[in-house]
Amino acid sequence: MAKMRPWVAVTSTDEMPVTLSPVRAALKGIAPVKVVELPFRPLGSAETRQYARMLSGAIGMLLRPGYVTSELLELLPALQVVAVHGAGVDQVDVEACSARGVLVTNAPGANAVAVAELTIALMLNLARRIPESAARVHGEGAWGEARHTGIELRGRTLGLIGLGQIGGRVADIARALGMKVVAFDPGLTAAEIRERGARPLGFETLLGRADVISLHAPHIPATERLLNRAAFAKMKKGVLLVNAARGPLVDEKALARALTHGRVGGAALDVLNGEPPDPANPLFAAPNVLITPHMAGSTVECLEAIAATAGADMARVLSGRKARFPVNRPARPRA
Numbered sequence: 001m002a003k004m005r006p007w008v009a010v011t012s013t014d015e016m017p018v019t020l021s022p023v024r025a026a027l028k029g030i031a032p033v034k035v036v037e038l039p040f041r042p043l044g045s046a047e048t049r050q051y052a053r054m055l056s057g058a059i060g061m062l063l064r065p066g067y068v069t070s071e072l073l074e075l076l077p078a079l080q081v082v083a084v085h086g087a088g089v090d091q092v093d094v095e096a097c098s099a100r101g102v103l104v105t106n107a108p109g110a111n112a113v114a115v116a117e118l119t120i121a122l123m124l125n126l127a128r129r130i131p132e133s134a135a136r137v138h139g140e141g142a143w144g145e146a147r148h149t150g151i152e153l154r155g156r157t158l159g160l161i162g163l164g165q166i167g168g169r170v171a172d173i174a175r176a177l178g179m180k181v182v183a184f185d186p187g188l189t190a191a192e193i194r195e196r197g198a199r200p201l202g203f204e205t206l207l208g209r210a211d212v213i214s215l216h217a218p219h220i221p222a223t224e225r226l227l228n229r230a231a232f233a234k235m236k237k238g239v240l241l242v243n244a245a246r247g248p249l250v251d252e253k254a255l256a257r258a259l260t261h262g263r264v265g266g267a268a269l270d271v272l273n274g275e276p277p278d279p280a281n282p283l284f285a286a287p288n289v290l291i292t293p294h295m296a297g298s299t300v301e302c303l304e305a306i307a308a309t310a311g312a313d314m315a316r317v318l319s320g321r322k323a324r325f326p327v328n329r330p331a332r333p334r335a
Helices: 020-027 045-054 070-074 094-099 112-128 130-140 165-176 190-195 203-209 229-233 252-260 300-318
Strands: 007-011 033-036 058-063 081-084 103-105 157-161 180-184 212-215 239-243 264-269 289-291
Touching: 007 020, 020 033, 020 300, 045 070, 058 300, 070 094, 081 300, 094 103, 103 300, 112 130, 112 165, 112 212, 112 239, 112 264, 112 289, 112 300, 157 165, 157 203, 165 180, 180 203, 229 252, 252 264
Parallel strands: 007 033, 007 058, 058 081, 081 103, 157 180, 157 212, 212 239, 239 264, 264 289
Antiparallel strands: none
């Protein structure tokens, strides 16, 4: 039997597309690229075996939709590298990859402009209640009665939880709008936070002072449900919340309760804890909520940048060179 030619899988669907041209350009002469429509949800054992057969022989995977689990890795002995389409790697069992000699890479900063711009857009939509007014004009033919009296962001205090590349860009735009910017980021020194244009504050102090809070932290054990019932109780009454980072950073039941009781004046969420969301999610019944379908990185420019970054790093790894953006250090790299 002829030996299967090594190839690279790109997980892509109509709902979560990958721009293929920069990936193919980066991997030209290294390995052919094929698209695999991996679902964006955890797989059962039978489905894992089914998709493992479709991925058989792949030496690399550019992962947008889908999850890389220990069970899937066990069935893909040829796999050497998983390049995540973005900065967050919570779709990948990184520990299992390390144990099996599979390198994981990401694309930090490639989505920074797109996510920062959407964050500001969500902030403005909350402040001016644009979606409600537009819906009434289109759906009811209303005019004067569809007008809402909102607030200006100028002079308000924006609290950023996380001040990496995305948070830093949000800070720049917010200052241009005349906002005061404060930030909490345990990974940065106070001097580094000031250099990025924000005033450093402790977590609880920030909660009590911010008029608008925007999340830009990774999903790790320390940030799981970072904004919980106790955190909401410490916030200013009527605070606005934006989350375009990761859904599990927020206790959604606690947020729904805070919205219902007016502790939180409005929430704009591009991510939820579980996607696609459960229709029974209490946020769907809560007032003053704007939910978008994890679209922060969905711009032409962003998709090009992420694909180029991920494809180039995968090409480096498969050519025997070091990755620019490694996430783990496999004990025994697969050959």
